[in-house]
Amino acid sequence: MFLETLCKINHMFFDKTGTLTQGDFSLLKCITYGSYSEAECINLAAQLEQYSEHPIAQAFHQQQQAHLNLSAVKNMPSQGLQAQYQGHVVKLGNALFCQVETPLKSGEQVIYLTQGSQLLAAFELGDKLRESATEISDYCHNEKIETTLLTGDISLKSEEVAELLHINHVIKGVTPQGKLHHLQQAQKKDKVLMVGDGINDAPVLAAAHISVALATGTDIAKNSADVILLGEDLQKIITLRQLAQKTRTIIKQNLAWALGYNLLIMPLAILGYVPPYIAVIGMSFSSLIVVSNSLRLLK
Template identity: 40%
Template structure:
């Protein structure tokens, strides 16, 4: 009677999760892992009450129920800890954004500060973020210069300098001095919220291997319930009902396929969380599984392998201007432009000295989109019409292109500066290859992966990048349709293809590839459709991701092998009566914890070798 009273809260409270799970499965017309556990608990409790009522004095397995549930709930508790540890990346990101901020309601007329809730900020509001504070919104710096630590989002350990007109992201840390920021995006529209949604989607989806394991586990449970009937009848006939009961209960408990069902999702959750720490978001349903099988990686050029930022590599002269004078005039012409070529001219510096000391007066500036810019300029005691842009545009003012400029051997872009006296200077532009590209590609090659370059850029520029980086194949002047056909052709050859791009024109081919990846600076449509989003510009994370995918595949196989072997050994032992219910619970819990422990090894990524 004492055992009966003490087991009541165990049966009617502690076992509720198993009853709910079994009832949910019953309503959905399926059998799950909770079904045999619930049946075993109820059977044992009813048998114990019967023995108590008839004063049988034996076969009252009240203590076995308590011990069974202790091990089962202990195992589930450990499982929840493991899952939370593996999937806490999204939770950490959410906590990055502060609840309150300093708003400047009257800026720029006044810099009076008032406290405001971040959730009540609107687009266009102005805030100030002091040193040591987390930036609460996506916005644009209006005033101030500081360093911002973006490691929480991108994994980049070095602070990034932020100046007026540059963008900042919610969740990043202002480290040096105050920044006045205009709010561009708030709440669910920030980049941080987008990342959290991707993580949630990845953790909620069930990959193909997990679905197959769950389907197999459901069939296994159904077979286990069918097997329990002849086992009970056989032991009741061979021995007695009490013996048949505890053997059947032990069979139902020890063969619960918890380890089998945990083998895949736990490993995938651990890898997803670990990669998120390195600035790699896995959002596609089958991505980690497919990554382990990739044969070919196809890269876009501009913004992916290259920085996507033009710079002036050389200046060639055909007139009487020196470098300082030519650059001063060119910068004066481009002063009001945000075009990438204008940025390259304006950011260019000379070792000979600053150009700001020269007096260049610009009047009547005319910008012809796609061709160049012209203006009347007073410079060096003369007033002339100057032009900067394509050769045909400049020649309208400067006359014929001189022989020195007609055959320039340069694979990048060229723009010309001229005036009414003729062509003066040629600016040779190039898009620099990312610092991490060569090492990353070499690492992928060592693993037998073929490397391709697909770009809409000119033949000479694409060929130079492909040759410099040692790529296996390339295609220049490719339209979105050409890129799509290229990847489809590889897939027809039985190759598994990963495509890495950043532009809107890459969206179709990203969707076609077996695995698609978008880099940090990608267009929104490219990021939204990609299976993998790389949050920083360090391409060395690609080999790390591939290595992690291979490790994940290996550990899933280990887990499935162990779970299957355990059940093959446990079923005969339970059927022949060598296992008591509490030992069955211990064995099942130990099996699940072993699978979890093996999967948690994936919480740390390893560098590819």
């Protein structure tokens, strides 16, 4: 069933951050708006990000300075982080989550830091595209497989990645439940393969016809997936599908040969036209052909 479904895949869904991109974020710029200095905003963001497993947190790991007393910390998948600090609610995340009315127009991913209703800072974060992302995208187009970028990121970076890879559809700024809804709608008419790596991808990885998680992904993503890539090379998905197609062809060839041989030899042996020992030798030879044909997959 798995083999046949993999061969019939005609729609691939991709997460963006950490899947099509390397997920190796760096802090490019910090723009402050409130009374906090740049160093204070970066430190506050770093203190919040220590409660997150998202790749964005890596950009702040080396930025921690003085310890801050944060309480009631909440991690909101695909949105950001929230905590209590000095009697106020502080948020770090996308523009929608932080209720930023005029988001920055940037080609990079941007997250915001707010305290109550006050915008404190905006952070521009750099992330590079995986080299293998182009290969998997080209393969999908050559095989007439529809592609969709499914991401919680609401920045212009999503459109930029989709344009570079010629992805058919972009669905951005969605929660894990939103991702699941879009995938289930697609599965009503398509055989869907989902590729992801994060906590917010777990529901769609579990629900997809076939799901693939990267080895660098979170534990919950890997536990929810059907296949775990041993590494970060997305071209292995191509190898996986091509191997499935070759395996299906070999199985059909073996079944056709075994069925044809038995339909030909058995009646002749029953009628006495073929001596029993010849039929036995022929059966052994037939088995050798089937095994030898299967061994071609090792190439």
